[in-house]
Amino acid sequence: MEAGKEPESNTTTMRKALLIVNCIILSIGNCAGPLMMRLYFIHGGKRVWFSSWLETGAWPIILLPIACAYFHRSRNQPSSQNKLFFMKPHLFLAAAVIGVLTGLDDYLYAYGVARLPVSTSSLIIASQLAFTAGFAFVLVKQKFTSYSINAVFLLTIGAGVLAMHTSGDRPANESNREYVLGFLMTLGAAALYGFILPLVELTYKKAKQEISYALVMEIQIVMCLFATGVCTIGMLVNNDFKAIPREAREYKLGETNYYVIAICTAIIWQCFFLGAIGVIFCASSLLSGIIIAVLLPVTEILAVIFYKESFHAEKGVALALSLWGFLSYFYGEIKEYKKNKPAEMTSVSDIQGSV
DSSP states (O other), rough: OOOHHHHHHHHHHHHHHHHHHHHHHHHHHHHHHHHHHHHHHHTTTOOHHHHHHHHHHGGGHHHHHHHHHHHHHHHHHHHTTOOOOOHHHHHHHHHHHHHHHHHHHHHHHHHHHHSSOOOHHHHHHHTTTHHHHHHHHHHHHOOHHHHHHHHHHHHHHHHHHHHHTTTHHHHHHOOHHHHHHHHHHHHHHHHHHHHHHHHHHHHHHSSSSSSOHHHHHHHHHHHHHHHHHHHHHHHHHTHHHHHHHHHHHOOOTTHHHHHHHHHHHHHHHHOOOOHHHHHHHSSSSSHHHHHHHHHHHHHHHHHHHHOOOOOHHHHHHHHHHHHHHHHHHHHHHHHHHHHHHHHHHHHHHHHHOOO
């Protein structure tokens, strides 16, 4: 009995460790990604499709951990069983479809960041949790409590409060039409990514093969490859490849810094996407959406500090409602955990008694 429990305990410990690592990676990407993208725009960057491309364009760096995992397995497994890639065709197709949707979401989000201050776009993106919760309920039968429903409601109201003050922090050189369009594009990005997260979880459930973390990284590569393909087509149509060298020379922070910012932005966004699907693998799409939303105050504060963005009353109300929603969700999760723990202990005792 004890011998049987040890591997299970090790697996649980490894999964918790992976969850913590992915939460950290996701936090880095979620907080720094919008700031780096906004840095590109406020100092002279104008290419929305190029900015979208940077969100997934660094996918080749995922090949490094996949190669390391392959060489590690080669020490313990026969060469006939060890493969560099484990993905089967139907899973590849599912990841490709999600990748195309991600590419479209990249454009919607980049357009919003180009038009809105980071503090505003981040608050709008918080409404993504409501969309994630709704689609998770439909696609993966996510269970809800009164606390999680309350959290979704409060976050939705928070986004609505912002919508009532759509021009209070509009940049001076931007028309009201462009600002409103940026608001709607960002809301669309929140809705689409709220659909993508449960779709990834559904893909895991319907994979018809064992989902390991190595396979999660393969899914990440395929998703980002196809998302980058969508953005590359957009760049070709928009003549971005011809415009980038000229834009770099005219960039306010200098040509070298232009390319440094682009490279750093691409790497940071890769952290975001890998962390997001890693959390789904270790827990659920709803938790991934919660973590993305709960980091909102950090992004808000950093935007106000580094970019001197205004923080009017509507933003304060939206932030308070968002924090209230987060606390409601986590309080409900803690209560649910405490309620289920005695039942699990009783079940284990019954099993031990029968043995």
